Amino acid sequence: MGLKQRAFDWLDLRLGVRDILQQNLTHYLLPRNINVWYTLGATLLVLFSLQFITGIFLLVYYIPNTEQAFASVQRIMNDIPYGWLVRFLHATGSNVVILVLFLHMLSTLYMAAYKRPREITWIFGFLIFLVSLAMSLTGYLLPWSQLSYWATTVATESAGATPVIGEAMIHFLRGGPAVGEFTLGRFFALHVMGLPLIFALLAGGHLFCVRRIGVSRPPFGPDYLPEAPGTSFHHTDHSGGIPFFPNYVVKDLMVIAFFLTLLAAGAFFAPQLSLPPEAFEPADPFRTPPGIKPEWYFLAAYQLLRILPNEFLGLVVQGGAVAFLLFLPFIDRGPERRPGRRPLFLGLFIVGLAGFLILTVWGYLS
């Protein structure tokens, strides 16, 4: 008996590892008609881990202080060996993470995976999405460049459209009337401690739900029938399905490799997509650079605020859209999941997505 085998038996005797592995790998069966969109969760786990790792590495040399932040990031870029790589991976990675979050959300939305019994899974997921946006917003300020400074000024300014408490909200977000050292302090605390903790709790809840309930069956194909709502807890198992290991793991790895390639391509060949020239000038509170714009994933929201006659109306529309998506499982409650049989949903899905894309492009061009 080899050493590997003996070590494994030793562990198995104490923790029943063989059983855990079987249940989660070879005996974990997935629906026969499973598709490639189900790989995005695993991809997100890998990409988020990478953000955590590169983030902790950046933290080794980053100094969260308005006098030194910019210089410390320049030092990471120019003096620390491979500092440029760590930073480009973190900055480009944040964009790839958001992109995959969008795709994951859109695919579960399209397949109506949020419906009973997966309402809680959806809520956790949507909150993770909001926290990730907050992580990006807070991280963006940290290098204390012109880009950081003015993007944060513009983003926090929009809270001012709230009637009565608008001014107080800006003051609270910034820790003062203008973006300054107190803003950096609170954004830093949130970015490296507060939000990652919340993120970890939410991700734990999300994964627990996914595993406890079992993955949904894609609502496609001739023999798909909607599940009748049960009266007691029921784990969705797919007897006769395909094993997670090795069959689906290979698919997971393929998609993970695809997005890691995209990340590497961005970090090596197009870092300027994440870090335009203004990111290399130190923040100057007395000079706004022309044409300052938020990151691509905030462009739709930003454009909406600009085209509506009244900023408050814009905030109401945005708040409404977020609340609608968050509580969607409790609004859209019928058991039917096949998109073809849900014309109202399909119409809203297409119009909503097109609207988002149009606003994004419009915001980018104008």
Place this chain on the structure above:
Amino acid sequence: MTSEPSLTSRRKMLATSVGVIGAALAALTVWPFWRFLNPQAGSAQAQTVTIDRSQIEVGAAHFFEFRGHAAVLVQPAPGQFAAFSAVCTHLGCIVTWRAQEQIFFCPCHAGRFSPDGRVVGGPPPRPLPSYPVTVTGDQIRIG
């Protein structure tokens, strides 16, 4: 079908190749992060330090940073210079210069070194490492 010898050896071959490529990729990934955490590695060797002669009197000592450590330059007799690491060879405290006694004294466990670096008392096991000194006019170059 499963235990056909050619199939097992193919599997082994495949597993080995995946392992080797995986290990190479892992090494390639770990290397930048390792270097990132060791920014000064390899850059210290070449460095020399130049000190102005006016900074050091006869019988006195001048402390400075050399290759990432504390170092000390002494002038025991006019025109005679010596440079040492100021890191005590016992447990790494920084030695002080006692001008009256003309010795290096370690404040941690009372280690003593002579002006040429030899141990003359206390626990230090080895002499202080010395560095080459070149005098050109008013400039003293160490390293």
